[in-house]
Amino acid sequence: MARMLLRGMRLVSLAPNRPDSENIDLLIEDDRIVSMGQYLNPHDAELVDLTGRIVIPGLVNAHLHTWQSALRFVGGDWSLLEYLAHTHGHVARRYRQGDMHTGTLAGALNQINCGTTTIGDWCHNCLTPGHADAAIDALTATGIRAVFLHGAAHGGPTRPHDMRDIDRLLRGPIARSPLLTLGMAIKGPQLSAPEVVIADLRAAVERGILASMHQSAGEPGPGWDAVEAARLWGPHANIVHGTGLSDEWVTKLVHAGVSFTSTPENELGQGHCTAITEQLLRAHAAPSLGTDTDTAVSGEVLTAARIALARQRGLAHDQQLHRTGMSAPTASPTSKQALSWATVHGARALGLADRIGHLSPGMQADLVVIDARALNLCPAHDPVAAALHASIANIEAVMIAGRWRKRDYALVDIDVDEVTNQLRLSGERFAEKIHASGPLARTRRSVVRRVVRRRLRRQIGSGSS
Ligand SMILES: [Zn+2]
Numbered sequence: 001m002a003r004m005l006l007r008g009m010r011l012v013s014l015a016p017n018r019p020d021s022e023n024i025d026l027l028i029e030d031d032r033i034v035s036m037g038q039y040l041n042p043h044d045a046e047l048v049d050l051t052g053r054i055v056i057p058g059l060v061n062a063h064l065h066t067w068q069s070a071l072r073f074v075g076g077d078w079s080l081l082e083y084l085a086h087t088h089g090h091v092a093r094r095y096r097q098g099d100m101h102t103g104t105l106a107g108a109l110n111q112i113n114c115g116t117t118t119i120g121d122w123c124h125n126c127l128t129p130g131h132a133d134a135a136i137d138a139l140t141a142t143g144i145r146a147v148f149l150h151g152a153a154h155g156g157p158t159r160p161h162d163m164r165d166i167d168r169l170l171r172g173p174i175a176r177s178p179l180l181t182l183g184m185a186i187k188g189p190q191l192s193a194p195e196v197v198i199a200d201l202r203a204a205v206e207r208g209i210l211a212s213m214h215q216s217a218g219e220p221g222p223g224w225d226a227v228e229a230a231r232l233w234g235p236h237a238n239i240v241h242g243t244g245l246s247d248e249w250v251t252k253l254v255h256a257g258v259s260f261t262s263t264p265e266n267e268l269g270q271g272h273c274t275a276i277t278e279q280l281l282r283a284h285a286a287p288s289l290g291t292d293t294d295t296a297v298s299g300e301v302l303t304a305a306r307i308a309l310a311r312q313r314g315l316a317h318d319q320q321l322h323r324t325g326m327s328a329p330t331a332s333p334t335s336k337q338a339l340s341w342a343t344v345h346g347a348r349a350l351g352l353a354d355r356i357g358h359l360s361p362g363m364q365a366d367l368v369v370i371d372a373r374a375l376n377l378c379p380a381h382d383p384v385a386a387a388l389h390a391s392i393a394n395i396e397a398v399m400i401a402g403r404w405r406k407r408d409y410a411l412v413d414i415d416v417d418e419v420t421n422q423l424r425l426s427g428e429r430f431a432e433k434i435h436a437s438g439p440l441a442r443t444r445r446s447v448v449r450r451v452v453r454r455r456l457r458r459q460i461g462s463g464s465s
Contacts, residue, residue, distance in 0.1 A: 002402065003044055004028045008051035009369070010383040011036070013359040014344055020336060021383040026055065028365040031401040035361055052373040054383045054390075056339070057359050058117025058145075058366030058400065060346025061301040063212070063240050063261040063290025066107025066121050067100050067135060070427035074434055075295040080217070080271040081453055087295060088154040089448040091430040092125050097134040099426045100125070104138035106423045107294065108146070109414060112405045114300045115395045117145055117366040120261070120290065120350050122185045122212060122240070124151030129165050136173045139180060142414075143405050145366065147350045148174070149212050151185025158192035160199040170207065179401060181209070181351070188213025188239075189223025197223050201232040209236070210351050212261075216241035216272040220249055233258050238349050240290070241267055242276040247283075250276065254285040259349035263292035264308040270296060277312050281333065288349035289341050301342045305388060309338035335385040369397035 006026040013022075013036070027035040027042055068087065075083050095103075104121070111119055121139065126132040132150055139146045150166060161184055174182045186192070186200040191214065204211035227233055235257035242250070242260045253260075262275045277287050289304045291297060317327040347357025355364045370390045372380040377394055380386035398406035405412055 002030055003042060003046065004048060004402070005040060005042060005045040006048050006050055006055065007040075008049050009053045009055045010372070010380075011359065012054060012056045012339070012383050012387055014057055014336075014340055015358040015360040018360070021054070026359065026367075028399075028402050031364060031403075033359060033361050033363050033365050036359070050369060052371070053396065054370040054372045054380065054387050055359075056115075056368050056370065056387045057343045057357060058368055058398070059115045059301050059342050060118045060120075060288065060350065060357065061111055061116045061290055061299070061304075061342075062120040062238075062288040062346040062349045063122055063263055063292055064107065064111075064119060064299065065124065065293055066111075066119070066138075067095070067103045067123055067125050069103040069107035069110070069294050070099060070423050071295045071430055072427070073295070074427075074431055075293075078270065078296060081449065083270055083293070083295060084154075085445070085448045086434050087293075089451065090445075091433055092153060093127065094430065094433065095125055095127065095131065097128070097130045100131045101134040101138045102419075102422045102426045104135040105141060106419050107299070108139055108142040108144045109411060109416075109419060110294075110299050112142060112144055112398050112400070113395065113411060114302070114392050115368040115370075115390070115398055116301055117368070117398060117400045117405075118346065118350065118352065118356055119144060119146045120149060120183075120212065120238075120346075121146050122149045122151065124149075124154045124185045126150055126165070127153060129168065132165060132169060133173060136169070136177070136180065140173075140177050143179070143400055143403060145179045145352075145356065145364075145400055147181050147183045147210060147352070149183040149185035149210070152187075158187060158196050160196050161186055161203060163203050166203070166207065166209075170209075183210035183212060183238075183351075186211050186213050188215060189221065189227060190215045190218055192223070194223040194226035197227055198230050198232060201227060201237065202230075204236050205232065205234070210238055211236055212238040212240060214240045215245065216243045216267070218244045220245060224249065228252070235259070235351070240292075241272050242279075243267060243273045245276065245279070247279055250279040251283045254280070254283040259345075260285070260287050261290050261346075261349055262287040262304075262308060263290040264304055264311060265297040266292045268307070268311070275308065275311060277308055278315055281312070286337070286345045287341050288346040300392065301346075302388065302390060305338045305342040308341060309333060309335070309388075335382070335388045339384060339388050365399055365402040367399050368395060369399075370394050371396040
């Protein structure tokens with residue numbers, strides 16, 4: 001039995017009924033927190049002095065596609081249409097199992113480096129069972145906690161999810177990996193026919209697993225009503241983006257227990273349109289957060305939290321200005337709310353709220369050590385705000401299930417050069433395809449763009465395709 005006592009830090013536990021921050025010790029036994037309090041004095045624990053640091057719960061990036069890591073910043077100036085055409089319409093089907101492993105490994109390690117201890121890894125490129133296995137192997141190798149959301153290729157035929165592979169994974173690789181759980185990355189009512197989404201959600205409910213779906217920039221179509229009539233909206237369902245949903249739908253879905261994940265940076269930049277945060281807050285709910293795609297934006301979920309907060313405050317100020325001629329007298333939402341979107345609400349969205357999201361006895365020891373002595377954070381008068389504004393350079397250490405995965409500012413037992421070399425080799429092959437400029441490549445690109453545009457228009461117009 002390994003026992004560790006963390007002492008000297010400001011603890012931002014985000015636990016219910018605790019102060020926003022407090023000077024208390026944290027006692028960890030194996031993979032979980034066993035005690036929190038002042039002057040704990042266990043005789044047999046390793047003492048870790050964290051004077052000058054802030055400790056927060058491990059961050060939860062509830063929606064990203066780690067398999068795309070080799071495509072980093074190939075599309076920094078792409079619209080949604082260009083992203084779909086290039087990534088899914090062109091290079092995704094060229095992914096080999098080794099590319100899935102390399103991308104997932106690098107993506108998950110980057111997340112740990114950024115302070116993320118849990119990811120909702122939306123793997124919508126499981127071209128074969130081997131592709132799924134390669135991604136799961138990579139996740140396991142990193143030691144990250146993840147919900148592996150198994151998905152078929154984006155834009156493929158809208159047939160029900162292949163449950164043979166889900167059942168195979170549940171029995172095999174997932175059952176053997178204590179930090180991994182399985183979910184389904186389904187096309188959902190915007191991208192598939194009503195009977196398909198009903199079959200998918202029913203299959204998820206029968207297995208007690210999460211089903212996550214994209215919805216953006218389009219009015220809900222008949223599939224949404226069909227799911228409601230079948231009573232299949234519930235806590236097993238997670239909606240990513242959610243842009244275009246009416247207040248009535250948001251309220252209805254919140255009451256059913258559905259969770260939402262906003263990825264504010266690429267929603268604003270790529271054209272998913274207005275984030276759903278305000279509607280959720282009006283419905284007395286909150287978003288979880290994700291970074292979505294490394295093709296266009298950074299993978300830092302704290303950046304997502306800051307953008308979501310700034311955008312939401314801006315909206316509130318504009319509304320107040322419009323009503324009264326002055327901006328709002330107080331800032332809302334708060335820094336603590338934004339930090340909870342990237343922790344507490346992420347855990348809830350991924351169905352893991354019983355073990356992660358906040359720090360208290362009985363919970364898993366997933367935490368981040370932020371060095372508040374640094375030039376950009378010192379003197380950190382408000383530890384919650386300082387944690388929210390920490391950069392990667394401030395993330396000194398990361399613990400997942402009681403094990404340090406980052407310590408002294410470096411990933412533990414990882415040859416980062418080897419990982420980035422593999423990633424570069426994988427990425428060069430795809431970048432070559434994307435940037436090919438011959439007449440054949442140009443014709444091909446324009447056909448793919450036309451097909452994707454037509455499909456997007458259909459989705460936005462009718463809510464299904
Ligand atoms: Zn996505």
